[in-house]
Every structure is written in structure tokens, then in C-alpha cells.
Amino acid sequence: MSFSALYKDYQEIVENWLDSVISKHLFQRSGIHEAMEYSLMAGGKRIRPVLSVAVCDMLKGDRSLIMPYATALELIHTYSLIHDDLPCMDNDDFRRGKPTNHKVFGEAMAVLAGDGLLNLAYEIMLADLTNEKNNGLKKAQTARLIAEAAGISGMIAGQVMDMESENRDISYEELCTMHKNKTGALIRAAVLAPAILLDASEEIRTNLEVYAENIGLAFQIKDDILDHEGSVEITGKSVGSDEKNNKATFVSKLGMDKAKELLKSAVEKAVEALKSIGNNDFLVKMAVFIAQRNK
Amino acid sequence: MSFSALYKDYQEIVENWLDSVISKHLFQRSGIHEAMEYSLMAGGKRIRPVLSVAVCDMLKGDRSLIMPYATALELIHTYSLIHDDLPCMDNDDFRRGKPTNHKVFGEAMAVLAGDGLLNLAYEIMLADLTNEKNNGLKKAQTARLIAEAAGISGMIAGQVMDMESENRDISYEELCTMHKNKTGALIRAAVLAPAILLDASEEIRTNLEVYAENIGLAFQIKDDILDHEGSVEITGKSVGSDEKNNKATFVSKLGMDKAKELLKSAVEKAVEALKSIGNNDFLVKMAVFIAQRNK
Numbered sequence: 291m292s293f294s295a296l297y298k299d300y301q302e303i304v305e306n307w308l309d310s311v312i313s314k315h316l317f318q319r320s321g322i323h324e325a326m327e328y329s330l331m332a333g334g335k336r337i338r339p340v341l342s343v344a345v346c347d348m349l350k351g352d353r354s355l356i357m358p359y360a361t362a363l364e365l366i367h368t369y370s371l372i373h374d375d376l377p378c379m380d381n382d383d384f385r386r387g388k389p390t391n392h393k394v395f396g397e398a399m400a401v402l403a404g405d406g407l408l409n410l411a412y413e414i415m416l417a418d419l420t421n422e423k424n425n426g427l428k429k430a431q432t433a434r435l436i437a438e439a440a441g442i443s444g445m446i447a448g449q450v451m452d453m454e455s456e457n458r459d460i461s462y463e464e465l466c467t468m469h470k471n472k473t474g475a476l477i478r479a480a481v482l483a484p485a486i487l488l489d490a491s492e493e494i495r496t497n498l499e500v501y502a503e504n505i506g507l508a509f510q511i512k513d514d515i516l517d518h519e520g521s522v523e524i525t526g527k528s529v530g531s532d533e534k535n536n537k538a539t540f541v542s543k544l545g546m547d548k549a550k551e552l553l554k555s556a557v558e559k560a561v562e563a564l565k566s567i568g569n570n571d572f573l574v575k576m577a578v579f580i581a582q583r584n585k
Numbered sequence: 586m587s588f589s590a591l592y593k594d595y596q597e598i599v600e601n602w603l604d605s606v607i608s609k610h611l612f613q614r615s616g617i618h619e620a621m622e623y624s625l626m627a628g629g630k631r632i633r634p635v636l637s638v639a640v641c642d643m644l645k646g647d648r649s650l651i652m653p654y655a656t657a658l659e660l661i662h663t664y665s666l667i668h669d670d671l672p673c674m675d676n677d678d679f680r681r682g683k684p685t686n687h688k689v690f691g692e693a694m695a696v697l698a699g700d701g702l703l704n705l706a707y708e709i710m711l712a713d714l715t716n717e718k719n720n721g722l723k724k725a726q727t728a729r730l731i732a733e734a735a736g737i738s739g740m741i742a743g744q745v746m747d748m749e750s751e752n753r754d755i756s757y758e759e760l761c762t763m764h765k766n767k768t769g770a771l772i773r774a775a776v777l778a779p780a781i782l783l784d785a786s787e788e789i790r791t792n793l794e795v796y797a798e799n800i801g802l803a804f805q806i807k808d809d810i811l812d813h814e815g816s817v818e819i820t821g822k823s824v825g826s827d828e829k830n831n832k833a834t835f836v837s838k839l840g841m842d843k844a845k846e847l848l849k850s851a852v853e854k855a856v857e858a859l860k861s862i863g864n865n866d867f868l869v870k871m872a873v874f875i876a877q878r879n880k
Contacts, residue, residue: 315737316737321745321749322737322741322742322745323737326737369700373696373697373700376693376696378691378692378693378696379693379696396673397673398671398673398674398748399745399748401668401671401673401674401696402668402741402744402745402748404700405664405668405699405700405703405741406736406737406741408700408703408704409703409732409735409736409737409741410736410737412707412728412732413729413732413733413736416725416728416729416732417729419714419725419728419729420722420725420726420729426721426722426725427715427721430711430714430715430721430725431715433707433711433714434708434711434712434714434715437704437707437708437711438708440704441701441704441705441708442610442611442617442618442621442701442704442705446617446697446700446701446704447617449697450616450617450694450697453693453694453697454616
């Protein structure tokens with residue numbers, strides 16, 4: 291089976307899970323339910339939950355076990371995009387080829403829809419934690435991993451650094467720390483969640499962590515390259531917005547050639563880490579895909 | 586011991602818990618840590634966590650057990666105030682006698698500080714869930730109760746209704762539903778959390794629920810009365826803002842006299858419910874306090 295067919299299969303699993311979230315929690319065709327569904331179903335790549343399912347497969351785990359956590363990760367990611375796009379933040383008009391949430395539903399609703407998605411992520415994880423007595427501790431540890439990745443020691447810290455870096459020259463180290471938090475933390479949680487839930491060995495966890503850190507880095511470098519080279523038609527979001535906001539990027543800091551070199555080396559490190567724990571074909575290709583995507 | 590001395594004792598316990606949250610999670614004297622601390626320590630009444638500790642005492646439970654959940658409730662309440670005050674929401678300049686969060690730290694930081702507080706509430710509860718194997722299920726059920734109260738079936742639903750009710754004539758029933766969600770849900774969770782955590786009997790839970798619903802209602806009616814009659818010097822927040830935003834209130838719907846009657850009857854029902862489960866003196870006086878406070 292080709293990578294793109296396999297990716298599509300994984301995406302379909304995730305879409306079905308998100309559909310069930312919608313029919314259970316966001317069934318009203320108006321108000322905040324509609325605003326939350328709009329951004330959740332705006333056609334993202336689903337990289338985080340796809341990673342969780344793929345790692346779950348690699349560890350030969352039951353996919354239904356990881357479902358609430360993979361879903362929660364996509365909800366958290368989506369909330370962060372909605373708040374990030376707000377006029378007081380990045381002030382972006384387009385996201386995933388569609389008008390941003392506040393452009394359609396207004397700023398107040400966009401704030402609340404983001405809040406609602408973040409909270410719903412925890413409602414879903416805690417519902418799983420209370421429905422099943424077995425493995426309660428492993429589930430709680432998995433939810434905690436995600437919570438810490440999403441919070442002020444993880445993703446939110448990255449967003450704060452991002453915001454504070456506008457119109458200010460930040461160092462290369464600061465740029466790395468910012469992205470390690472802003473994008474890296476949630477990707478790391480997506481990769482490690484199944485390992486914790488399924489109680490994988492220390493060796494597997496350590497290597498998955500190296501894999502996750504490097505695809506996280508690759509993801510961000512590629513994002514920066516696309517912001518410089520991509521087109522709004524293909525990426526589906528505003529292009530050149532980093533430049534517009536005077537934001538430091540891997541491209542502005544290193545130049546395009548060095549940025550592409552660093553991207554290549556990150557992918558190699560990610561693949562190397564996988565080799566020592568079984569060389570999972572899909573996850574290897576996923577690393578390559580993240581570096582080669584055009585949106 | 587007088588009610589106010591007892592209340593002060595309970596508040597002190599809560600303040601100490603919040604201090605420890607700050608020293609553990611919000612220790613940086615800049616950025617988002619400072620913004621989160623600013624609102625968290627802006628001198629609120631701490632009604633929700635105080636209720637949780639008092640119910641915990643009534644049930645003869647160990648106070649340290651309820652600590653992470655009582656703390657989480659105050660964090661969630663504080664985040665909701667920060668987002669509620671934003672220019673795109675209620676656009677309030679004062680809260681608890683101080684400039685609102687976005688007035689001091691800017692809108693972007695206020696959005697992120699709110700997000701950070703909401704997420705931290707779950708980090709704290711999940712840390713408790715993973716630190717202690719005993720009673721894991723009861724703890725998960727308590728965290729789930731709080732999550733559902735805070736989300737789109739609870740507090741956020743109320744905020745959406747509140748926002749959508751501006752400049753629109755809503756029915757008395759809609760007004761009640763709105764407040765049952767907006768303020769009531771979190772107060773209900775504060776009162777029921779110790780009952781779930783400590784596995785109280787069905788009779789106790791049912792009566793605590795009646796108590797909680799009625800003090801929640803009393804709280805909101807009193808809020809509306811203060812918005813009409815209070816002064817900014819005493820309440821510490823903008824007065825007449827409901828009127829300014831054309832919002833329906835218990836006073837505008839029922840008139841001042843009927844609103845005060847309803848307030849009195851809610852307090853009576855709350856006290857009645859307590860009688861059948863032991864007539865806890867502090868909780869009785871708490872109901873009266875909520876109705877008589879001047880801020």
C-alpha cells in the first residue's frame with residue numbers, strides 16, 4: 291500500500307472519530323456548536339491524531355484505546371488555531387483555504403469556540419477515564435502528558451514567545467525554543483501518548499521522543515519555507531504573513547539554503563531513531579511527507 | 586465563631602492553595618505568568634473553592650483531598666472572567682476594583698492568560714489523578730463533573746446565550762437557563778465535587794444539588810440587583826454595564842421588588858435543603874451572605 295493511500299486510511303479513521311464527536315457534542319446547527327464544527331472540519335491534515343494512531347499500530351495496540359486522546363489532540367490543535375488567528379493575535383483572514391473562524395462567526399464567538407474546543411478535549415478524555423476502570427492510571431498519565439504539552443509549559447508558552455517576538459530580533463536559540471513549544475509540544479504528545487497508554491518500554495519511548503522532536507522541527511522549518519515560497523491557492527492560508535508581522539523564521543534566520551539543509555538533517559535523525567525500534571514504514575514516510583508537503 | 590471569621594478562615598485556606606499554585610506554576614515575574622497571577626490574585630471572593638472546602642468539612646473529609654479540584658474551579662472561574670471582559674465580549678475596563686487583564690497586558694496576552702488558566706486547571710487535576718492510585722475513579726469523576734460544568738453544556742453555553750441576548754428581548758425562561766449555565770454550573774460543581782470525591786450518599790447529593798442550584802440563582806439575582814443599585818467604588822467593577830449592553834436581567838424582567846422576592850425564596854429553598862442533611866451552619870449563612878453581599 292502506498293504512503294498516500296495509508297495516510298488517507300488513517301485520516302479516514304480520524305475523520306470518523308471527529309464525526310462521532312460532532313454527533314455527540316456538537317449536534318446543534320447553530321451557535322457555538324456550528325462555530326466549533328466549522329473549524330474542526332475545515333479540512334486539516336490531521337497530522338497529530340494520525341501520528342497517534344500510527345504509533346498505536348506500531349505498538350500493536352487497540353486503536354479504540356487511543357481514540358479519545360487522539361481526538362483531544364486535534365481539538366486542542368484546532369482551538370489554538372482559532373485563537374491564534376484572532377485580530378489581536380496573528381490577525382489572519384484565511385486558514386485551510388477558508389475564512390478564519392472570527393471572520394465567519396465574529397470575534398466573541400471565535401474566543402468562545404476556542405474555549406469550548408479546549409474544554410471539550412478534557413471532557414472527552416475524562417469521560418474515557420471514568421468509563422473504564424482498567425488502566426485508569428495509564429489513561430490519566432496520557433491525559434496529563436497532553437495537558438502539559440498544551441499548557442503554559444508547552445504550546446501556550448510557544449504562542450506567547452511567538453507574540454512577543456514580533457518586531458523584535460530574537461536569537462536562533464529563542465526561535466528553536468519557541469517552535470519546540472509552539473508546534474513541537476503537541477506533536478511530541480501525539481507520538482508519546484500511545485507509548486504511555488500502552489506502557490511501551492523505555493527504549494521505545496526514548497526513540498519515539500527523538501523521532502517526535504525531529505519531525506516537529508521539520509514541520510516548523512517546512513512551514514516557514516512554505517510561508518516564503520508557497521502560494522495562498524495551495525497552502526490555503528495567508529502567505530508571507532510572518533514577513534508582514536516581522537516575525538523571525540528559520541528562513542529569515544538561516545537563509546533558505548541552510549533552512550533546507552536543517553530540514554533534511556531533522557528528517558534523517560527522525561528516521562534513524564525509528565530504525566532502532568523496528569523501522570516502521572509509515573512513520574518513516576510520514577517524516578519525509580512532513581518535509582515535502584506543499585501545504 | 587462568627588460567619589465572617591469562618592469565611593475569612595476558609596478564604597485563607599484557598600489563598601494559600603492559590604499561592605502554592607503560583608509558586609509551582611506561575612513563578613516568573615513577567616509574561617504570561619504575571620498576567621495569569623494578576624487576575625488570579627485580584628482579590629475575588631473565592632466563593633466556589635470556599636464552598637468546596639465547606640462541603641468537604643460538612644462531609645468530614647480530608648481538606649487536602651479537595652484542594653486540586655477547589656483550586657481548579659477558581660482557575661476556571663478566573664479564566665472565564667478574563668475572556669468575558671475582552672473588548673469583543675463585554676468590553677469591561679474594571680474587575681474586582683482593578684483594570685481588567687487586557688487593559689494591563691493587552692488583548693493577545695489576555696486571551697492566552699485565559700487559555701493558560703483553563704488548561705492549568707486540568708493540569709492540576711490530572712497531576713492529582715496520576716500521583717495517587719487510591720480513589721482514582723472518584724477523582725476522575727470529580728474532574729469530569731468540573732469539566733462538564735465548565736464546557737459547552739455548562740458555563741460556556743451560558744456565555745454564548747449571554748452574548749446572543751444582547752440587544753434582543755429574551756424570555757424569562759431563557760434568562761433562567763442562561764444563568765443556570767453561566768454562573769450556576771460552576772457553583773453546582775463546587776458544591777457537588779466533594780460529595781463525589783468523598784462518595785457521599787444519594788440523599789446528601791440530591792440535597793446539595795438543590796442547595797447549589799438555589800444559591801447559584803440567588804448569586805445571579807443579587808449580581809443583577811448590584812448592577813442596578815451598586816456603586817463602582819463598592820462592587821469594584823463597572824456598574825450599569827448590563828443596561829449599557831441592553832442585557833436582560835432579573836431586575837429588568839421582573840422589576841426590583843419581584844427580583845428581591847425571588848432572591849429571598851431562593852435562599853429559603855437552599856436553607857431548607859440543608860436542613861434535611863444536618864443543617865450545616867456555615868453553609869446556611871453562606872446562602873444568606875450571597876444574597877446580602879454588597880459586591
